[in-house]
Amino acid sequence: MYQFGEDADMSSVTPEPTDSGSPPETARVRHGGSGPSPSLAVVEAIADLAGVDPTDLSDEGVVLYEHVDPDALNAIVSGRPDADVDVSLTFAGYDVRVGPDSAVARRSRE
Known part of the structure; x- marks a missing residue:
């Protein structure tokens, strides 16, 4: 099971702006370095x-x-620091793209 510490820092979440003032449809979380792992950034x-x-x-x-x-x-x-890796997946109603420095999630349009 994937565990999270009680002190998980959500400060790295960056909502993508929307024009209508509605809730964000996309969120970006930077990973690596002192930030979360790529999988935790997705979560x-x-x-x-x-x-x-x-x-x-x-x-x-x-x-x-x-x-x-x-x-x-x-x-x-x-x-893979020498490669530009981009992983995309769709699950549980979300489209997710994980790049070399961030994870971007958006609500699936399906």
Whole structure:
């Protein structure tokens, strides 16, 4: 199971602006360095869009490890400093793109 510490810092979540003043449709979380791992950045971005704490996402039906291996995602994205890696996936009503320095989540239009 993917665990989160009590002191998980959500300050790295950056909502993408919308023109209508409605809730953001996209959230970006930077990862790497002193920030979260790529998989945790995905969880934080989706939690921001869902309006819940990352530890409560399973109550919303969003469980990352049921769709992708978090360790494999981390290894693919952050384990390749010499490559421009971009991983895209759709699950639980969200489209997610994980690039070399951030994870971007948006509500799926399906």
